[in-house]
Amino acid sequence: MSLLTVADLTVAYRSPRSAAAGVVPPAVDGVSFHVDAGETLGLVGESGCGKSTIALAIARSLPPTARVSGRINLGGTDVATLAGASLRQWWRSDFAMVYQEPQSALNPTMRVGAQIAEVLRVKGLDRQAADREAISLLERVAMADPAAIARRYPHQISGGQQQRVVIAMALAIRPQLLVLDEPTTGLDATVEREILQLIADLRAELSAAVLFITHDLGLVERMCERVAVLQAGQIKEHGPVANVLVAPTHEYTRELLACAIPPGRTKHNDAVLRAAVPEIEHVPTAAGSPLLEVSNVVKHYGAVVASDGVRLRIDAGQVVGLVGESGSGKTTLGRIITGLTVPDEGEIRLRGEVIATDLARRRSAVRRSIQMVFQSPDSTLNPRHRVRDVLKRALLKLGGSRTVEQLAASCRLDAQQLGQLTSTLSGGQKQRVAIARAIAGDAALVVCDEPVSALDVSVQATILRLLVELQEHRDVALLFVSHDLAVVRYLSDRIAVMYAGRIVEEGPTEAVLAGPHHPYTAELLAASDHRAMDTGSRPVFSAGGGTARSAGERIGCVFADRCPQRIEGLCATTAPPVRHLDTGLRIECHLDLGPDIDDEVAGEAARI
C-alpha cells in the first residue's frame, strides 16, 4: 500500500483573459503516480511542464482560478476533500514542503528560532519545550552554533543556512509527505552538495514519502529511487531511476538526456555540436599576443573586497572560464573588464594598449571591441522593444556590416520573431537576441556573465553550442563567468578559479581538471561531480557561509578559514606563494603541489 497515491490528477487554469475557458489546455493532464513510505520519487521536466502545479495541487495551495479533478490520497486521507479545520490539521501534521527560494518561505520579521518554535507550538508543545526543540532541530540540520542561529533573522544568514532552517521547519512537522520543489536551485555548488547530503540523511530517519521536483536529471540520479518524466502536463515515462536514465524508452526522456551536458563533455567531444559545426583546426595565432590583460585590479564595495589584486590574460579567440561561488568577485571582474564597473586600482590593456577603466572614457573602437551577455534573460532586453529594433540598433551603434536578417539567422532566430516584442520571447530566445546584440559588430571579446544559469537544461545546451559556434566562426574571445564547473569545462580553453576576490588557480582546462588542485578547486570539482556523493558521512559544513570578506584584514591565504588542508601557523598568517607548474598551472597555495618550473622558464611561461 503506497503512502501517497495520485490518480488521474488534472489541473486547468481558468484564463482571466479568454472567455472560452475550455480552450486553455490543462497544466496537468491525467497524472497518476504513487510514492511509498521512505521512498523518493523524482518529478523531472522543464519549466512549464506542470511539475510545480502538481506540488501545489497536493499541498492544496492552488489559486482559485485552478480547476482540479482526480484523486490525491495520503495515508488513507482523501486530500482533495479536506477543507477548513481538517485541512489546517492536515497541513500541520502530515504535509511539509521545501521551496526553491528559502527567503520567501521565511518570515523576514521573525527570528528563525521563533519560526521553528511556532510550528512546534501549533503542534501542542509549550513555549519552553518548543524553544528547546527548535534549537535541537537546528542542530539536526547541521547548523554550527544552533543557539546563535536561532536568534538571527532570515536576512542575517546565508541562502544555504536559510534552506536548512526551512528543512528544520519541515522536520518539526514530522510529515508523512515531504515535497521538495527545486530545493537547491539558486544555491552555490558547494552549498548544494551539503543541502542534498542533509536531505539524504534526514529522509532515512523520517520514513516519509518524498516527492523531489527538479529539472536536473543529475540530482534525480543521486536522490531518487524512482522517477517520473513530465512533459506538457503528462507523465511520459515512469520507473526506477536506473532503468529510466540508463535505458529511456520515451523519445522525450532521450531528448532530455541528450540535451544535458554530462560531466566530462567538452566542446571538442560534443557530437551534437560537431555534427553541426566541424571543429576548426586552431592555428595558434602569434603566441604571446594577448588580447586583453588585466593587472592588479582592486575593487572594494564599502568594507567588502570584490577584487583583490587580480591578474588575468585572455588571448584572441580564446575562451576563458571564470568560476567561483557567489560573492567571489567573478561578476565584478567581468564588469570591470567591460567598463561598467570602475575599479579602485589596476590597469586594463587591450591588444597591449592601456584603455580607460571607465566606460564613458573609452574610445568607441575600444567600446565596440568589448561586449557583454548578461545573466537574466528577463532584464537583458527592453520589454518595450521589438527584436528587429534591438538588432538594428546594435548593428548601427556597433558598426556591424550585416543585415538584421543575417544577424538573426546566425543566432538561429526565426525571421518571424523579428517583429515580436522581446517580452513575448522565451528565456532561450531572449538570450539568443542578447548574444546577437553582443556580436552585431566586431567584438573581439564578449564577457558572458552566467548566460545560461537561468535557463532550462535543454536550452542551456543549445545556447552553449551557439556560443561555441559563434566564437569559433567569428574568432571572438569569451570570458565565461559561471558558478557551474560543468558548464565552464564544456567550453573553456582555460579556467580561472576565483575565491574572495583572488584568482587562486589559473591554467589550461585539462591542467586545471587534472590537478594538482588548489584546495578550493578540489572542492568545486567534488561538488560538480554528480557521482562523488558519499552518502555515509556528513560533509564539512562551511560555517563561514559566503565568501565576501572585509577589507584590510587579509594577511594570509584568502581560503585559509575554509581550507581542509590548512597548515596551522602558516596559511592564516602568510600570503601564499604564486606557483607555476610545468602543466601551465598557476596556483596560489602553500601546499606542496610538485616542483615549480625553474624561474627562467617561469618568467616565460607565466601567463602575465
Added chain:
Amino acid sequence: MIGLRAARDPSRRRVTLVIAVTVLAVWIASALFAGLLAPFSPSAQLPRLKFADPSVHHLFGTDGFGRDVFSRVIAGARPVLTIAPLAVLLATVAGTVLGLITGYFGGLTDSIAMKILQSFAILPPLFPAVLAVALLGRSTTVLVVVLGFAFTPLITWTVRSATLVEREKQFVEAARLRGESTAYILGREILPNIAGSIIVESTVRLADAVFSIATLAFIGLGAAPGSPDWGAQVADNRVNLQFAWWTVLFPAVAVASLVISVSLLADVIRERRSA
C-alpha cells in the same frame, strides 16, 4: 476603496470603468458645448425667479440672482477642464524630465534636487498656490502655472523611483556598452517602461487638480466671485444652504463627480497595468 474592491473582479472593474468614463464624457461635453446644452446663459438673471425650487423649467433651481443653476453648473465645466489638464500636463512634463534626470544620474544632482523638492513637500500643498495667486492676481495662466508647479514634486518623485528601478536593468547597461547617449537611454530605453506609472500618477493628479481649483475658488483665490465656477458657486451660496440647498448641492456634486470619476479612472488604469 471602491477601486480596490473593483480590482478583485474583472466584471465589476468593467462597470467601474463604464461609470467613470460616462461621467467624464458628460463633463467634457459640457465644457465643449456649454452653449448648446445649457438652456439659459449662466449669467442671465431672472429677477422674479430668485431661489426657485428645482422644476422642469429649472432642473437645478435658481440662485439668489435668479440665475439657472443647471446652466451655471454646465458652464462651470469649462474653466475646470481647461485649467486642470493644462496644469497636470505642465507638471507631468516637468516632473518627468526632472525625475528621469535625478533618478538616472543620482549623486549630487539627485541630492540637491530632492532636498529642494522635500522643502516644498513640507508646506501644505495649496500654500504656494495661495501665495502666488495673492501676489500675481488671478488668471487662467497663473492658475495653470501655479498648480503645475505645485504638482511637479509629486510627479518627479514617482518618475524618479521608477527610473531608479529601470536604470539597474541590464538593457540599460547594454545600451551604455553600445555607446548610446544619455538622451537615448532616458528617452528610448527607460521612458517607455515607466510611461504607465506616469499616466497613473498624472491621472491621480488630475483629480487632485480639479479639487484644488474648486478649493482655490471657494476661498476666493480662483475664479472671480459671481463667475459660474463650481467652487465659486459653492462659496457664493453657502449662506443660502438652509433654505436653498440646490444652489450649493449641485455645484458641489459636480466637483465630487468629476474628482471621483477621474480617481476611478486612475484606479482602473493602475489595476489594468498590474493585472
